[in-house]
Amino acid sequence: MIATVNYNSNTLVTIVHIPDAFIPLTQAAVYWVIALVFIALSLRWARNEMREEKVPLVAVLAAGIFAIQAVNVPIPWGTSGHMMGAALAAIVLGSPFAAVFVLTLVLIVQGVLFGDGGITVMGANIINMGVIGGFVGFYSFKGLNAAIRNPYPAAFIAGWLSLFVAALVCAVEMAIAGTFPLELGLISMGLYHAVIGVIEGGITAVALYLIYTARPDLLKSPAGVTA
Amino acid sequence: MDQKNLLYFGIIIALVIAVAAPFIASSNPDGLESAFFGVFGAKEVHGAELDEEAAGAAEEQVQEITGNTFSFDSPFPDYTIGGMEKAGEALIIAVGTLIVLGIAFGLGRALSRSD
Numbered sequence: 001m002i003a004t005v006n007y008n009s010n011t012l013v014t015i016v017h018i019p020d021a022f023i024p025l026t027q028a029a030v031y032w033v034i035a036l037v038f039i040a041l042s043l044r045w046a047r048n049e050m051r052e053e054k055v056p057l058v059a060v061l062a063a064g065i066f067a068i069q070a071v072n073v074p075i076p077w078g079t080s081g082h083m084m085g086a087a088l089a090a091i092v093l094g095s096p097f098a099a100v101f102v103l104t105l106v107l108i109v110q111g112v113l114f115g116d117g118g119i120t121v122m123g124a125n126i127i128n129m130g131v132i133g134g135f136v137g138f139y140s141f142k143g144l145n146a147a148i149r150n151p152y153p154a155a156f157i158a159g160w161l162s163l164f165v166a167a168l169v170c171a172v173e174m175a176i177a178g179t180f181p182l183e184l185g186l187i188s189m190g191l192y193h194a195v196i197g198v199i200e201g202g203i204t205a206v207a208l209y210l211i212y213t214a215r216p217d218l219l220k221s222p223a224g225v226t227a
Numbered sequence: 228m229d230q231k232n233l234l235y236f237g238i239i240i241a242l243v244i245a246v247a248a249p250f251i252a253s254s255n256p257d258g259l260e261s262a263f264f265g266v267f268g269a270k271e272v273h274g275a276e277l278d279e280e281a282a283g284a285a286e287e288q289v290q291e292i293t294g295n296t297f298s299f300d301s302p303f304p305d306y307t308i309g310g311m312e313k314a315g316e317a318l319i320i321a322v323g324t325l326i327v328l329g330i331a332f333g334l335g336r337a338l339s340r341s342d
Contacts (some may be wrong), residue, residue: 058335
């Protein structure tokens with residue numbers, strides 16, 4: 001039995017948190033290697049771009065993302081889902097590597113202390129949520145915000161897209177693992193996460209609004225950027 | 228709002244969410260699990276009913292497919308704390324939130340530039 005897939009008790013098991021049994025060890029090792037490259041780059045981002053006075057903001061974002069990931073919101077079809085937070089972290093801190101940094105910390109604590117997400121497959125979870133979520137969220141926000149000149153709808157779409165693409169990548173990983181057939185995996189993961197993405201987009205936009213209202217300077221110069 | 232107040236406000240919001248989480252979170256299977264149960268015939272993709280027997284069998288089946296039988300006993304599995312109900316879950320999620328805050332703060336301070 002897989003401890004993390006505890007379907008009938010009142011658990012807070014979470015979206016795209018892959019449990020150990022879903023991926024063969026050799027593939028899980030490959031994902032870990034890829035994840036470690038991005039973790040190294042995120043540490044370089046922290047060393048080069050993260051200014052000391054922004055550290056509390058990074059820490060609070062990490063804590064908030066951990067907390068909000070514990071809230072599974074019901075969606076149709078007897079399913080639930082929760083926010084990922086990578087797009088928000090990347091947008092507020094001004095770099096996709098900020099999302100990798102924050103989500104890696106969150107995923108380590110979730111996996112090690114709470115059995116939420118596997119240990120051998122943590123690399124895959126870091127790739128999906130931190131790397132895919134962070135890069136899709138950051139660059140779609142950047143492009144959309146430049147096009148429509150309004151950060152909030154841009155953040156909504158970026159949040160939605162970050163979760164949706166991460167879920168599709170997860171479905172492809174499941175297909176490679178032999179766990180899901182590709183087409184059925186893409187359809188069901190796509191369907192559920194298209195809905196869960198609305199939660200991701202909505203909270204990303206609202207949180208960004210609150211942060212920018214409290215600190216308008218962050219809008220002009222995201223925390224990581226050394227202007 | 229200055230930096231300090233924004234941060235206190237952020238920590239309070241995070242803790243409120245953490246404490247509320249066990250009481251407001253849905254216990255339905257999440258997107259990945261739901262897709263998994265759909266693939267293994269324990270649930271219709273568009274259906275709300277979960278066949279718990281088939282769901283249990285699916286979990287054994289997937290281990291045979293991937294061969295990954297790694298198991299790890301986390302101290303607070305699925306955000307529960309031994310013998311305590313929702314209040315315990317609320318407590319442990321709040322503690323987890325503070326642990327993440329502390330690690331991120333400590334690591335951030337160690338890595339960041341001061342200028």
